[in-house]
Amino acid sequence: MDMSYLQIKKDIKTGTIKPVYFMYGNQTFLMEDLLLDIIKKAVGTQDDPSVITYSLQDTILDLAIEEAETFPFFGGKKVVIVKDFFLVSTQKQETKVEHDLERLQQYISHPSPESILILMAPFEKLDERKKVTKLLKQSATVVECTPFDEKMLSAWLEDQARSKKFRFTADGKEHLLERVGPQLLLLASEMEKLALYVGDEGEVTGEVVDLLVARSLEQDVFALIDFAVKQRLDKALEIYHDLLKQKEEPLKLLALIARQLRIYYQVKEMTRRSYSQKQIAMQLKLHPYVVKLASGQSQRLDDQRLLQLLEACTDTDYAIKSGKMEKVLAVELLLIKVAAV
Structure with a gap:
């Protein structure tokens, strides 16, 4: 049964805790957050002896299942965590350990009422063809920990x-x-x-x-281009010189400016082809929020202008690396080009 992270979080707070959780995705922060919520509600603290953690990299699955089947020594609830649950992943893993999936299947059919089994798979893609993946998706409480829209x-x-x-x-x-x-x-x-x-x-x-709150480097570069595109060159140069004071390398900033302009061009092109912002985010492996911001920004620049600016980035990179221009000045001149009508 597939449920959203926010719904699961709400359920845990109200005391509705399921016997088997299967968490997967590349947002490990969300997994750890839910894990802490479950532990807090079920046993109180992470240091409690009723919280037992295994990693499939160095432990056979049987041990974890056996632990889940055993009554808690001090009574109450027990939380059994299996990290690195790669048995559902498309990625190949280097391991000599053999795992008995039949035992897992039997356990999921009849989980121990005193235990909470949590399987954590920090992988972007699951191998949907595997029997274990199908089993977990059908019988466990599934939490997809992927970027939010x-x-x-x-x-x-x-x-x-x-x-x-x-x-x-x-x-x-x-x-x-x-x-x-x-x-x-x-x-x-x-x-x-x-x-x-x-x-x-x-x-x-x-x-x-x-x-x-200080801006992240990527957000600084976004703001820098935003000011330049709006012809507020003074503000763009102010951010640029602040970044230089923070010891950011001009060539690195140039690469980020070029990347941002490339995203604008790609978002503009895919929007024209009737892709939704969600589809664009998936295709370009970007967060939907980044696509939303880029979509608004790219409307201010026509295709020809964007291509000219991308070419100017390449020329600037070459001028710096071939020693024709001093790097700080070269990037400054590029920003002046972005701000030019």
Whole structure:
């Protein structure tokens, strides 16, 4: 049974905990977050002896199943965690350990009421042809831990704010996403800081975010191009020189500028071919929120202008590497070209 991360989180908080969880995807932060919620609700703390963790890299699955079948020594509940559950993955694993899947199948059919078995597969793709994958998808509580779309990201931010006892204004949430991007681990870290600053029942506005939250490098480059495209060259150069003061390498910044412009071109082209933003995100392996921002930005530049700027990036790279131009000045001149009508 496939359920969303937010629904599972809500269920755990209200005390609805399932006997077998199967978590998969590349957002390991979400897995760890749910794991902590389950442990907290079921036994209280991670240090509790009723929490037992195995890794399939060095342990046979039988041991974990046997542990789940054994009554907890001190009574109450037991949490058995199996990390690196690669048996469902398309990736080949170097391991000499043989695993008995029949025993897992029998356990899932009749799980122990005293145990909570959690299988964690930190892989982007599952091998849907495997019998074990089909079994888990049919019989376990399945949690897909993949990047959120815009709606889920917004709901997650609200949920995190509630748990930390503060609230966002609309521009507060928007500024936070603009500065940090859709990286959940970083967002969670920044929200700890915001919660401490505004206190219980406090309000996080755009101004508060601007005061406390530094932009990530990618977001800085996005803002830099945004200002240049809007012909606010002074602001673009201000961000550029701030990054240089932070010891960022001009060639690295040039590569990020070129990457951003390439994303604009690809998003523009795929939108023209009637791809949805979700489809574009999947094709380009980008977060849907990044695609949304790029879509708005790319409308300001026509195709010819974008191609000219991409060519200017290549020329700038060559001029620096061949020693024809000094690197700091070369990137500065490129920004002037971006800002030119």
